Amino acid sequence: MDITVEEQPTALVAVVRERVAMDALAAxxxxxxxxxxxxxxxxxxxxTGPAFGWYRDMTPDSVDLAAGFWVDADDVGPLGGGVEVVELPGGPAAVGMHVGRYEGLPGAWDELRTWMSDNPADMRGDFLEVYVTDPSEVADPDLNETRLVLPIVP
Known part of the structure; x- marks a missing residue:
């Protein structure tokens, strides 16, 4: 996997955010x-953008997770039904693209973490999986594209 450091823009996103048990992620x-x-x-x-998962405060059993999409909103705030528009902070990030099944994501993250240990930078403490392809539109799950975004402290 090619890994680069890229500047991520600050953006408004609509999400549902909860602490989720690891065995309940798909649901x-x-x-x-x-x-x-x-x-x-x-x-x-x-x-206005693909689906993503924004992971924070991960433990072995659960994670603080926000799932949603980039939107054309003008301001933050609740929309209803547990959905809110929030600011996704920008800044530098180590970025890689995983092509393949979702089951391969842990290995892809290991590769990104290894890269981070070889390239001195402090992680911000959160990370994103951006689901570039829609699984319902990809006949072969080996062709799924997931952008891995690991924000770093400038």
Missing amino acids: FYDRAYRAVVQEVAAAGLAV
Whole structure:
């Protein structure tokens, strides 16, 4: 995997955020994405970017996770149904692209963490998985593209 340091823009995103048990991630993502799409449309906004998961405060059993989409909102705030528009902070990040099944993501993250240990930088403490391809539109799961974004302290 090629890894580069890229400047990420600050953006407004619509998300559902919860502490999620590791064995409940798939169900959370399904529920969160449906709710975000519904509430964004109800608010007269539009989705402007791919689905993502924003991970914070991970433990072996659970994670503080926000799942949603980039949107064309003008300000932060609640939309309803547990969905809110929040600011996704920008800044430098180590970025790599995983191509393949979601089951391969832990190995891809290991590769990114190894790169980080070889390139001195402090992690901000959160990370993102940006689901570049929509799994429902990709016939072969080996072709899924997931952008791994590991923010670093400038």
